[in-house]
Amino acid sequence: MATAFIQTSAGRFTAHFSDRGLARLEFPEASGQAACRRTGAGLTSVQRAWLRITARAVRRALKGEPIAEFPPLDVSSGTEFQQRVWEELCRIAPGHTRSYAEIARLVGRPTAARAVGRACGANPIPLLIPCHRVLAADRRIGGFSGGLDWKRRLLESEGVAFN
DNA sequence: CCCTAGCGGTGCT
DNA sequence: AGCACCGCTAGGG
Known part of the structure; x- marks a missing residue:
């Protein structure tokens, strides 16, 4: 490395x-x-x-702008479940959000919302794998491994409203 | 606002 | 094999 x-x-x-x-x-x-x-x-x-x-x-x-080109992302440190979650995060466009429960459903583990939260926290490439676009079901901000200030700032830069 | 119960992946013993 | 974490959620004071 x-x-x-x-x-x-x-x-x-x-x-x-x-x-x-x-x-x-x-x-x-x-x-x-x-x-x-x-x-x-x-x-x-x-x-x-x-x-x-x-x-x-x-x-x-x-700047909250879409990313034209990504480097190859080496997510091999993650478990299969985590990698599936991270993959799903990558499909959330800038300015859009999903809830932890929605991600859980999308990866085929509809009752694993809490585990999705953990997987987000384990995301080794925040910002580019946009775990900041995941909010709680009631649109509260949830958590962020890099600090909630960053999450707020990133969401604001994308024009996302949250509670 | 608070509390409770149920939840599932993960990591540590 | 247990068990205690948690970026959760739905339901009910």
Whole structure:
């Protein structure tokens, strides 16, 4: 796994690439931003290409715009159930939402809404796998592993109303 | 608003 | 094999 950084107006994201693609994306940390390494060092040329695509995707996602091109996503860390949930998340267009229960139904486990919440929390590539577009059934915001402030901000940037 | 009961995947013992 | 977590939900004060 190779690590690289993506500078944005909202801070510096951290991306981890395996030999299969983008495997993890981390939101900017509140502190410790000072230490800046050269981004891209230690990446293969393929990974550097993925990094460019990822950086574009992240910047577009932050503006609430549709993402034109995704890097390959390496979701092999997830269980089969988690991967099915994440796949379903990827089908939610910007500006749209689903409830945890709806995702549960879509992956064929209609009573597993709670487990869907857990699977969302385990999403290793938030923002690009848009777990922020999942709300509770009553349109309350639910949770977000990266912090509720981020979820609110992302939903607002997409013009989504929530409770 | 609160509380309760039922829920299922996951990870830890 | 248990068991305690949880980004849940529906129902009822």
